[in-house]
Amino acid sequence: MAKGVYIHIPFCHQICNYCDFNKVFFKNQPVDEYIECLGKEMKMTVAKNPQAFERIETIFFGGGTPTALSPEQLERLLILVKEAIPMDAVKEFSSEANPDELTREKIKVLHRHGVNRLSIGVQSFDQELLRKLGRTHDNDHVYKTIQAAKEEGFTNISIDLMYGLPGQTMEQWQHTLKMALELQLPHFSAYSLIVEPKTIFYNLMNKGKLPLPGEDNEADMYNYLMDTMEKSGLEQYEISNFGKAGHESLHNLIYWDNEEYAGFGAGASGYLDGVRYSNHGPLKKYMEAIDQGELPILNRTQVDWKAQVEEELFLGLRKSAGINKTHFSNKFGKPVEAVFGDKIIKLVQDGLLVEENDQLKLSKNGRFVGNEVFQEFLLD
Incomplete structure (x- = not known):
């Protein structure tokens, strides 16, 4: 929804x-x-x-x-x-x-x-x-x-x-x-x-x-x-x-909470029903599709479980509050440590991540190299 x-x-x-x-x-x-x-x-x-x-x-x-x-x-x-x-x-x-x-x-x-x-x-x-x-x-x-x-x-x-x-x-x-x-x-x-x-x-x-x-x-x-x-x-x-x-x-x-949203217009992107999609960018192609009674979608990608957990981390960690471990476990059926355990341990030891109560978040030093931290959560 x-x-x-x-x-x-x-x-x-x-x-x-x-x-x-x-x-x-x-x-x-x-x-x-x-x-x-x-x-x-x-x-x-x-x-x-x-x-x-x-x-x-x-x-x-x-x-x-x-x-x-x-x-x-x-x-x-x-x-x-x-x-x-x-x-x-x-x-x-x-x-x-x-x-x-x-x-x-x-x-x-x-x-x-x-x-x-x-x-x-x-x-x-x-x-x-x-x-x-x-x-x-x-x-x-x-x-x-x-x-x-x-x-x-x-x-x-x-x-x-x-x-x-x-x-x-x-x-x-x-x-x-x-x-x-x-x-x-x-x-x-x-x-x-x-x-x-x-x-x-x-x-x-x-x-x-x-x-x-x-x-x-x-x-x-x-x-x-x-x-x-x-x-x-x-x-x-x-x-x-x-x-x-x-x-x-x-x-x-x-x-950043990795929730779903609709995107409308030329070149817009959206995320609905587990599918990420993007519209035609050129105005002519966008408007031609509409005039023919069709949605102007250029491509669709079904977001599988692997991509979902990756996105949950590198979107959620943009927030100062980070991600909630209980929420992650409830959403994906297993603890975040079961998916990214070794990477989390290394990033905490390097001073780039902080574990605080039930939250996992960037440290202040981690904010300077956020993109590098996020890349660590790409699964093989």
Whole structure:
């Protein structure tokens, strides 16, 4: 049974230099037709398996840039969502947003139709770094957008930040965190730059034209981030996420808890009835399938027991609370030690994992090398 719904809006007015998500330039795209196709996909999916959608708790608009849509397009999308998805149990309805695109009119539309959480892509408070990232907003956009959102009734607002950026110094990172915390928001996400293939940054890196801070400097930035957030009373509940109690991202927790969710839109992924699936990415292929009365699914993978236990570890260990041993045993029919015993012992001895009461979790040192720890839980 799905707990969450992800809806992908692949349109952007500006493509960021680091982004590898499925996206296209907004201009001259069939945006209105795409929105109608989203409505049809949602209705078809729910009709095929209504039981899976009886207790949807979260909905998330991601992209691309959902706020690239006009107020009228946003309103139409929100109407279609409410027509297709049972809303009775929804606790959190989130939308990603760009600071220079989230006008007060769009804020009003989102709030009026039940969106109660905003995730705003700020990334940095340094204008030169924003330019390198390909971002088009400035700090004034951030302040005005957040103030307008608060005035229109939003209390659950998060901003995204990035570190390990080309040419970024520790002083610039410290300044960004200072500016961010002065906003007195209940949630922050902070990610290190990962240079992905098929991005402008990837091409620059291959040409030797992307001066990154280096692993040691990036580790120092992450350590400063953790210490600063803790001193500010924000709990690190996941490797890259910090929030006040009661303001954790419920939608992202569905992923980290290895629960099921539906994904709608071009290039979206989902996990339903033990099957992970992904949709066609190109708009034409996605929309052609919908117009033919078919679901636009490109591939399906049945998640077997081996893959399930692997995912339970490397998703669950992203959370500061880690995984609960009793829950693991009840879910998979055997103790976690019976599956990963030797690996757990080694990682605990290396100081990367901690066993505390009934929890297994990353140590602080383990957070710096999380991906390396996760790889240890891939079964032969």
